[in-house]
Amino acid sequence: MAAFAPQGEEKRLVEALQKAGLRLTPQRLAICRYLVNTDEHPTAQEIHRVLKEDFPSLSLATVYNTLETLVSLGAIHAVGDAGDDRVHYDADITPHINLVCIRCHRIIDVPHEALSHLEEEAAARSGYRILGARLVYYGLCPACQRLESEKEKHGSTSVAA
Amino acid sequence: MAAFAPQGEEKRLVEALQKAGLRLTPQRLAICRYLVNTDEHPTAQEIHRVLKEDFPSLSLATVYNTLETLVSLGAIHAVGDAGDDRVHYDADITPHINLVCIRCHRIIDVPHEALSHLEEEAAARSGYRILGARLVYYGLCPACQRLESEKEKHGSTSVAA
DNA sequence: TTCAAAGTTGGAAACATTATAATCTGTTTT
DNA sequence: AAAACAGATTATAATGTTTCCAACTTTGAA
Known part of the structure; x- marks a missing residue:
């Protein structure tokens, strides 16, 4: 990044x-x-x-x-x-997105311009002086989505520790 | 939250x-x-x-x-x-903002609607199935901003560990 | 050059988290 | 109903990161 x-x-x-x-x-x-x-x-x-x-x-x-x-x-x-x-x-403290897979823990970074105005708005509302930002999305990456649907076709859906 | x-x-x-x-x-x-x-x-x-x-x-x-x-x-x-x-x-896995003060480490939570469409866009671009989000802004809370400017008026600006 | 402050070092200590083995619980099979 | 079994929980040991501390070194100023 x-x-x-x-x-x-x-x-x-x-x-x-x-x-x-x-x-x-x-x-x-x-x-x-x-x-x-x-x-x-x-x-x-x-x-x-x-x-x-x-x-x-x-x-x-x-x-x-x-x-x-x-x-x-x-x-x-x-x-x-x-x-x-x-x-x-x-x-990198510029606004950008981290996509975190909840299954394999892989992370993808995505630059994102649209975050800037959210930043200004949040600053105005809260009085914070904002120095950087990080947006984290949690979800399933394409590969893990496939694995999940495999499992559903077959038997148990367990994810236990 | x-x-x-x-x-x-x-x-x-x-x-x-x-x-x-x-x-x-x-x-x-x-x-x-x-x-x-x-x-x-x-x-x-x-x-x-x-x-x-x-x-x-x-x-x-x-x-x-x-x-x-x-x-x-x-x-x-x-x-x-x-x-x-x-x-x-x-x-709480709905999109919301964490405001983190880099100085005193206090955290404020702010719900934010505008995050939803970013979510959709990121999902479309990356193929992730998104389950939740967290936007973190790093900055100085109002109280710490005051402390910072105090210091500038006076002497050293040190923040060392 | 001497002194004080700032920085670095190495190792010990603290602490959160993970792994392991034994035990327990509930469910299915016979 | 008993036996067998997988799933959960427990207690404790082990791991590994991070923090703490005291001694030492460097820097800059008087």
């Missing part, structure tokens, strides 16, 4: 840190760069694993701290319901 | 279990009832703590199992990015 204008995006994150009066340490810069150069929604652990190749001393705590900082600055989003149970991070 | 028509809502969850060929055990029924009778977004632990008063033998595992079952049936939603890092559950 995040790799349309990597340089500009990276700048955005870096500027967020600067504006807050925080230091631009190599660790923080590397984390920002990683976030804007991936289309995945990485977890703290993944970021740490990859960046450790360049920064062997990089601590997991630093990764968590930096992500938490970026989230509280509104520069990135924490996405906590991907289906596994880690927190994923998304550097 | 969930307490408009508790009886009907409870029926909806129970029917979802039935349709899937699952048993309507007292534990499952109690969990369904709890979910539809609260405006909060409870965690598994909270549900367990409360229901234990009536079902002293109720196991945490059963609560997790039942919630997972309901989620995979599409009857409720798992909300994983409330700011703390537990998974919260929401029995």
